[in-house]
Amino acid sequence: MKEAEDKVLIYEQNGINIKNEKSLHSSIKQWYVIPGDRFEVKVDKYVIDLVREDSLIEIQTKNFSAIGNKLRNLVKYNKVMLVHPIAIEKYIVTTDESDVVISRRKSPKKGKLMDLFDELIRIPDLMAEDNFMLEILMTKEEEIRCKDGKGSWRRKGISIKDRKLLEVTQKVTFKQEKDFLIFLPDELDKNFTNKLLAKALKVTIYKARKITYCLKKMNLIRQVGKIKNELVFERS
Numbered sequence: 001m002k003e004a005e006d007k008v009l010i011y012e013q014n015g016i017n018i019k020n021e022k023s024l025h026s027s028i029k030q031w032y033v034i035p036g037d038r039f040e041v042k043v044d045k046y047v048i049d050l051v052r053e054d055s056l057i058e059i060q061t062k063n064f065s066a067i068g069n070k071l072r073n074l075v076k077y078n079k080v081m082l083v084h085p086i087a088i089e090k091y092i093v094t095t096d097e098s099d100v101v102i103s104r105r106k107s108p109k110k111g112k113l114m115d116l117f118d119e120l121i122r123i124p125d126l127m128a129e130d131n132f133m134l135e136i137l138m139t140k141e142e143e144i145r146c147k148d149g150k151g152s153w154r155r156k157g158i159s160i161k162d163r164k165l166l167e168v169t170q171k172v173t174f175k176q177e178k179d180f181l182i183f184l185p186d187e188l189d190k191n192f193t194n195k196l197l198a199k200a201l202k203v204t205i206y207k208a209r210k211i212t213y214c215l216k217k218m219n220l221i222r223q224v225g226k227i228k229n230e231l232v233f234e235r236s
Helices: 002-014 023-032 068-074 113-120 124-128 177-183 194-201 205-217
Strands: 038-043 046-052 055-059 080-095 101-106 132-146 159-174 221-227 230-235
Touching: 023 046, 023 055, 023 080, 023 132, 023 159, 046 068, 055 068, 068 080, 068 124, 080 113, 080 159, 113 132, 113 205, 124 132, 124 177, 124 205, 159 177, 177 205, 194 205, 194 230, 205 221, 205 230
Parallel strands: 055 080, 080 132
Antiparallel strands: 038 046, 046 055, 080 101, 132 159, 221 230
């Protein structure tokens, strides 16, 4: 047991993954920590963001594809919580190459809880696991950009350097598949299409397709037919 404890201390002291850690990821980790938690601990072959006495906490700000297999292996023998932030309010801070702030403006884009499906579409199968839960943080944040000429042509060469947490305004937890029934409005007919769902939720059809894909994988809805080119679903 002492040997195992020593190994944990070594991993923590080495600061695995901390060197390249972004501000948003680090701040969320600090927001979650309670006495007794440990950072960057190796469990099996994986390094875990935050290890609690009875569970493992992984923070993923984007790209669930990169963490899918890791989570699928971990939930076999551990309770795992995946944390994902969605910015309901964002400020764009632009600097020059010397980190001098040139401007700060509020972004017109406002994230919504339904944006979780942009990432969940990669791992909807995990919601069937008893050991898995998903926690969404609705946040206010800053996006740090640098006018260095190395960024996307769409941003006219401005690079995105970092994201910083300003505030957590709400926490929404999904422990099991049926928790996602909140995305099927009561006024929605028993049989519905992506177009009808999009109208009810006031989202694009593209987003509605992601939602129905996930809900179908969770066996909350099933496809029962087709009208012209539109799929027809019903609540399971």
